Amino acid sequence: MKNNFEFKNPTQLIFGKGTIAQLAKELPKNEKILVTYGGGSVKQNGVYEQVCHALKGFNYVEFWGIEPNPTVETLRKAIDLGKRENITYILAVGGGSVIDGTKLISSAIPYDGDAWELVLKPSKIGKMIPFASVITLPATGSEMNCGAVISNAEKQEKYAFYSSYPQFSILDPATTFSLPDFQIACGIADTFIHVLEQYLTVTEESALMDRWSEGIMQTLIELAPQIKTNKTNYEAMAEFMLCATMALNGFTAMGVTEDWATHLIGHEITALHGITHGQTLVIVILGTMKVMKEQKKEKILQFGARVFHISEGTEEQRMDKTIAACEQFFRSIGLATKLSELNIGKETITTIKERFIKRNTRLGERGNIDGNVTEEILIACL
Amino acid sequence: MKNNFEFKNPTQLIFGKGTIAQLAKELPKNEKILVTYGGGSVKQNGVYEQVCHALKGFNYVEFWGIEPNPTVETLRKAIDLGKRENITYILAVGGGSVIDGTKLISSAIPYDGDAWELVLKPSKIGKMIPFASVITLPATGSEMNCGAVISNAEKQEKYAFYSSYPQFSILDPATTFSLPDFQIACGIADTFIHVLEQYLTVTEESALMDRWSEGIMQTLIELAPQIKTNKTNYEAMAEFMLCATMALNGFTAMGVTEDWATHLIGHEITALHGITHGQTLVIVILGTMKVMKEQKKEKILQFGARVFHISEGTEEQRMDKTIAACEQFFRSIGLATKLSELNIGKETITTIKERFIKRNTRLGERGNIDGNVTEEILIACL
Numbered sequence: 001m002k003n004n005f006e007f008k009n010p011t012q013l014i015f016g017k018g019t020i021a022q023l024a025k026e027l028p029k030n031e032k033i034l035v036t037y038g039g040g041s042v043k044q045n046g047v048y049e050q051v052c053h054a055l056k057g058f059n060y061v062e063f064w065g066i067e068p069n070p071t072v073e074t075l076r077k078a079i080d081l082g083k084r085e086n087i088t089y090i091l092a093v094g095g096g097s098v099i100d101g102t103k104l105i106s107s108a109i110p111y112d113g114d115a116w117e118l119v120l121k122p123s124k125i126g127k128m129i130p131f132a133s134v135i136t137l138p139a140t141g142s143e144m145n146c147g148a149v150i151s152n153a154e155k156q157e158k159y160a161f162y163s164s165y166p167q168f169s170i171l172d173p174a175t176t177f178s179l180p181d182f183q184i185a186c187g188i189a190d191t192f193i194h195v196l197e198q199y200l201t202v203t204e205e206s207a208l209m210d211r212w213s214e215g216i217m218q219t220l221i222e223l224a225p226q227i228k229t230n231k232t233n234y235e236a237m238a239e240f241m242l243c244a245t246m247a248l249n250g251f252t253a254m255g256v257t258e259d260w261a262t263h264l265i266g267h268e269i270t271a272l273h274g275i276t277h278g279q280t281l282v283i284v285i286l287g288t289m290k291v292m293k294e295q296k297k298e299k300i301l302q303f304g305a306r307v308f309h310i311s312e313g314t315e316e317q318r319m320d321k322t323i324a325a326c327e328q329f330f331r332s333i334g335l336a337t338k339l340s341e342l343n344i345g346k347e348t349i350t351t352i353k354e355r356f357i358k359r360n361t362r363l364g365e366r367g368n369i370d371g372n373v374t375e376e377i378l379i380a381c382l
Numbered sequence: 383m384k385n386n387f388e389f390k391n392p393t394q395l396i397f398g399k400g401t402i403a404q405l406a407k408e409l410p411k412n413e414k415i416l417v418t419y420g421g422g423s424v425k426q427n428g429v430y431e432q433v434c435h436a437l438k439g440f441n442y443v444e445f446w447g448i449e450p451n452p453t454v455e456t457l458r459k460a461i462d463l464g465k466r467e468n469i470t471y472i473l474a475v476g477g478g479s480v481i482d483g484t485k486l487i488s489s490a491i492p493y494d495g496d497a498w499e500l501v502l503k504p505s506k507i508g509k510m511i512p513f514a515s516v517i518t519l520p521a522t523g524s525e526m527n528c529g530a531v532i533s534n535a536e537k538q539e540k541y542a543f544y545s546s547y548p549q550f551s552i553l554d555p556a557t558t559f560s561l562p563d564f565q566i567a568c569g570i571a572d573t574f575i576h577v578l579e580q581y582l583t584v585t586e587e588s589a590l591m592d593r594w595s596e597g598i599m600q601t602l603i604e605l606a607p608q609i610k611t612n613k614t615n616y617e618a619m620a621e622f623m624l625c626a627t628m629a630l631n632g633f634t635a636m637g638v639t640e641d642w643a644t645h646l647i648g649h650e651i652t653a654l655h656g657i658t659h660g661q662t663l664v665i666v667i668l669g670t671m672k673v674m675k676e677q678k679k680e681k682i683l684q685f686g687a688r689v690f691h692i693s694e695g696t697e698e699q700r701m702d703k704t705i706a707a708c709e710q711f712f713r714s715i716g717l718a719t720k721l722s723e724l725n726i727g728k729e730t731i732t733t734i735k736e737r738f739i740k741r742n743t744r745l746g747e748r749g750n751i752d753g754n755v756t757e758e759i760l761i762a763c764l
Contacts, residue, residue, distance in 0.1 A: 001555070001620035004398025008550075009391070015637065016386025168390075173383070207601045207621055208628065215593030222589060238383035239589055242636065246590065251633060254624065255397065 001206045003255040011144045012168040013245065017234070019172045020047065020134055023054035023091070026168050027132065031089035033060035034082050036102050038094040039067065045178040047136055051093055061085050066094065069270055069277065070101035071153040072116045075108070082109040082129070090131035092166075096140025099133045100148035103163045106131050119150050119161050133166045136175040138241040139187035139278060141194060141248025143169035151271060158271040160264075171245065173238035177231065184231060185333040186278025187244060192220050192329075193262060193281040194247040196303075200289070201257040201365040203298040213252045214306045216243050221307070224333050261363035262288050265374055268352045275342060282330045283339055287381035288364075289323045291373065295366065339381045349378040383588045385637040393526045394550040395627065398620070401554045402429065402516055405436035405473070408550050409514065413471035415442035416464050418484045420476040421449065427560040429518055433475055443467050448476065451652055451659065452483035453535040454498045457490070464491040464511070472513035474548075478522025481515045482530035485545045488513050501532050501543050515548045518557040520623040521569035521660060523576060523630025525551035533653060540653040542646075553627065555620035559613065566613060567715040568660025569626060574602050574711075575644060575663040576629040578685075582671070583639040583747040585680040595634045596688045598625050603689070606715050643745035644670050647756055650734045657724060664712045665721055669763035670746075671705045673755065677748065721763045731760040 014022055027033065035051070042048040063078040078101070082090075087109060092102035108115035110127040118125055135143040142148060146165045151158040176184070199213040220243055226236040246252070265288075266280035289300060297319065304310035304322030313321065327337050336342055355361075357371035369377070396404055409415065417433070424430040445460040460483070464472075469491060474484035490497035492509040500507055517525040524530060528547045533540040558566070581595040602625055608618040628634070647670075648662035671682060679701065686692035686704030695703065709719045718724055737743075738753035745751035751759070 001624055002617055004401065006394065006396050008394035012388065012390035013636075014388050019386065204617075206624065207604060208597060208624055211597030211601055212594050215590060215597050219589045219593055235384055235586075242383055242588065242590055254395075 001208075001255050003205060003257075005255040007250055007254055009144065009165065009250050010167075011165045011249075013144065013171060014168060015171045015242070016238075017172060017174060019170050020050040020175075021054050022170065023051065023134070024056075026170075027055075027058060027091065028089060029058075031059070032085060032087050033058055034078070034085065034087040034090045034105070035060050035062045036066055036078060036090060036092045036094070036098055036105065037062065037064045038098045039065065041178070042093060042136065045136070045175060047093065047134065047175050051134060060091075061087075066098045066101040068095075068097050069149070069151045069158065069274070070097045070104075071151045072104070072119065073153050075101050075104050075150070076115055078105050079108045079115055087129060090129055092131060092133040093136070095135070095137030096142040099135065099142040099166070100140065100150065100161075102131055102133070103142070103146070103148040104150050104161060105129075107163045116152060119152075119159050122162060125163060128164050130164075130167050133169045134175075135169055135171055137179060137183060137187060138176060138237075138244035139190040141191075141245055143171065144245050144249040147248075149267065149277075156271050158267040169245075171241050173234055173241050176237050176241065179231070181231070181334060182276070184227060185335050186276045188220055188224055188227070188240065188278075188333055189282045189330060189335055190278035191240070191244045191247045192217055193278075193285050195252060196285060197259045197263060198253045198256055200296055200299050200303060201259050203302060205256045206254065209252050209254055209256050210302070214303075216247050216252065217307050219243055221329060224329070228333065257365045259288075259365045261369045261377075264361070264363050265352065265377065268355065269344065269348065272348055272351065273342070273344060275344075279335055279342075282335045282337060283342075283381045284377065286323060286327055286337060287377040287379075289326070290380045291377045292364065292369070293319055295368075339378065345382070349375055352378065383590075383637050385587060385639075387637040389632055389636055391526065391547065391632050392549075393547045393631075395526065395553060396550060397553045397624070399554060399556060399616070401552050402432040402557075403436050404552065405433065405516070406438075408552075409437075409440060409473065410471060411440075413441070414467060414469050415440055416460070416467065416469040416472045416487070417442050417444045418448055418460060418472060418474045418476070418480055418487065419444065419446045420480045421447065423560070424475060424518065427518070427557060429475065429516065429557050433473075433516060442473075443469075448480045448483040450477075450479045451531070451533045451540065451656070452479045452486075453533045454486070454501065455535050457483050457486050457532070458497055460487050461490045461497055469511060472511055474513060474515040475518070477517070477519030478524040481517065481524040481548070482522065482532065482543075484513055484515070485524070485528070485530040486532050486543060487511075489545045498534060501534075501541050504544060507545060510546050512546075512549050515551045516557075517551055517553055519561060519565060519569060520558060520619075520626035521572040523573075523627055525553065526627050526631040529630075531649065531659075538653050540649040551627075553623050555616055555623050558619050558623065561613070563613070563716060564658070566609060567717050568658045570602055570606055570609070570622065570660075570715055571664045571712060571717055572660035573622070573626045573629045574599055575660075575667050577634060578667060579641045579645060580635045580638055582678055582681050582685060583641050585684060587638045588636065591634050591636055591638050592684070596685075598629050598634065599689050601625055603711060606711070610715065639747045641670075641747045643751045643759075646743075646745050647734065647759065650737065651726065651730065654730055654733065655724070655726060657726075661717055661724075664717045664719060665724075665763045666759065668705060668709055668719060669759040669761075671708070672762045673759045674746065674751075675701055677750075721760065727764070731757055734760065
């Protein structure tokens, strides 16, 4: 452990079967609550009914329609509703996108200007409305962190945004049983790659954080085939849900150098083509590993040895085997691993390169991934 | 993951070199602060000077003399001082005992009766004075949990006590450089056995929690010889400090069945003979593993395989090898592993057995360790 760090995560987790009913006990009384929802899948899987039952006697209004990769255009409507109704508390019910969107709503209701200004200039964030969540899709970790990703449909842009932590989050693994296979696969990939962004940088910063990161990845590799066989396996889905939360709540990030190049490149692909976040990450991480192989050498070798048990061959061969094993894992859960499979080609690569050059973007743990290196990475993803 | 659970840990960690100076920024202004200390080692290692420097301009009084295994007799004096001075905030500076004692002080200043009543009847705890800590001895995890262990010298008793979490804790690994070798060894053992108490129960409750527990133990096994060679190795001591905090802050306990028999039996040995906590645990855990071998079989086998790489032999042989490897690890850090080495014999065993029978004690993950099984365990520790 070399580096100084600070850590605090105040979110209360309420985890397990039947826990949505605890909303009745956990939500503060005498508040005017805004309940935010996605597109309506919670009406099919019983979650909406459970939430309504728990909210009996509370004073609340509903906002429907926060979409995957939530846009400021949609969120402005929720913010207007919140201002009109003098909302003092928010409950997000849905996947990571609903919680992400709610984080912007929480900061923008007390703000006088336009919400997109807060995304571009976080220093403008002042008072925030407290909020809680009921998470129904394990993936983003938004239920136990202060981060969000907000899109601007008009500008085709997508940026990270930081506000506050949920006061509490309810995680009932049974709510995930009705998720489409593709969403589950993207959630597994998102979780795995959240870990890699915090792990695949430099060695010997923290032996314990390395072990904990490897522990999440080993667990996901064990779980994935069980979930593929039976996605209503409660214990496996519960373990996956726990992994997703633990992968991006700071527990594996103490004193370690982080990367996040893959996420920021992936966001561009989503912003331009609407591809699901986890799917973009899978493709980009493989290109990042290939192009940044020398810089990440020690950590790729450790990753291969400890997570995929790769011990034979030269360093070069072991790194290649590790990248191949990683690709094989993503294919085994049913995801594409190349841009060409999604019909994305050189034109998009050029657009992203030019955006990064224009913004003077510098990504990665050493800040040395600029527009040109991003182009190299994306070409390696074709 | 089978079991429902709730988790919340609001303590802020401020970790690293030179962080004591941050007290000036983190402590609340306009409070009357009680600063609690141990026996005075902080005057030799520079910690006291750094704290005084940071506290310039704050309104505070000092209380000195919280001993290892803090007694209610000593704490009553601090509580009286706190009441007299109308204390509104407490800063604990020292090892786990100072923080443990401070937790009782925090609850007892606003309480009208005697502090020992709060230890015996936690339901009597009402208002608590908020507190923070500067921890100088990695071991108990008290800097990031709400637990404490309080002794009653007059009655020769020692009980667990639960109040609130430190608002923040400052961990500067450089403060540990002057610790005696024996204290460091006991801290490593205490950390290792905190993990075992949460891990060595039943299998297949949480794959991730298992990995994280194993990760702490693997890290400690790697660190111990580095620390033995050079206890002023900053990076090794920092990693150990992180492990100690992470071993008892709930991060490895989500949804898992816990044991704690070893701790509760160990507390009796400390209460009767004043033996250092970590040293008692080392001896008792080996006896617990031997006597409870059948009940803990699956987990002992997993522990052996993953932490000590034991894969050869029958189940019986692998369990014996695992217990032997564990004993060997404790001996390698310089601790005794048998009661007889400390000149403790049958008389003490009988006293503890009788106490447990009188109290109708039932310990362990299945509540089946009564006075008689405790006697068996302690005989196995001779």
